Amino acid sequence: MRLSYPSNIKIIRVPCTGKVDILHVLRAFEKGADGVYAVGCLEGDCHYNSGNFRARKRIEQAQKLLDTIGIGGERAQMFNLASSEGPLFAEIARDMVAKIRELGPNPIKTARKQAA
């Protein structure tokens, strides 16, 4: 399909989004990521039955925590799509990058620079 999507996204492959933990999301922000999103299979289509539901819950927990500590919960998102939906994957990537650009850089990154 030769689709293009923003190059500032680092893809981390996991066997299933059920592997994604709140800790992984927090560590990503602590290391300076401006946004984190998990892309799982369509709901009801998980090969491990409930991995994508678990991921969604964990992303929601991360959002709450990020809101509490002032990073902004909307920087973490969860999306569901089928492996055949390449164009949608590219669209989600573009939308997510646009949303994060609107929110600005991760405040941790700015704070760390100021502290240095």
Next chain:
Amino acid sequence: MIVADKKPIEEIIEEVKTFSNILVLGCNECVTVCEAGGKKEVGILASALRMYFLNHGHEVKIDEKTLERQCDHEYLEEIRDIVDQYEAIISIACGVGVQFTAEKYHSTPVLPGVNTSFMGATEERGLWTERCQGCGTCVLARTGGICPVSRCAKRIFNGPCGGSAKGKCEINKEIDCAWQLIIDRLKALDRLEEYETLFPIKDWSTDRAGGPRKVVREDVQI
């Protein structure tokens, strides 16, 4: 096991905001199983606190450590060499762990990071329910293995009371009447005649009524 629940992070932040060097100390036992104070929760809390303080203008050094247990001298000794590096410890073990850590290292403030709730069982993932209140004189042999102390709101020994309706307790329609459970279980065991035997007045001095308790076992003492 001892069941604990996470404290709101705002409360923890409020307790530690004056410190600049903190150790988050987890426990590998009960609180790991109830997902409130194990190694993973240590990582989450430490990461969230580091980001919070950095975001609010001061970089706080927050380290992570999880001990096998915090209620045993030998495991608590593992932090003896490093404890002086920290201005405070947030212990996310149960109340026993928090206190034992504080007793052992009394020049360092030890703050609780969880609310210790009860002794209970994991009914399903994310659902823990109370099963024992440590009353000191177990009567489970007489009650079909169902505890009237921890599971009856009134802790009565010759129940059910008048508040039992359709197998549920009057204080909450979601709570099973312990005495209904006891009767059903005795019936299933074909031991319903035991229900006819009255319980004598319980000696509550082995419960909290007798003040802080201890178990002394000379046979295992060295």
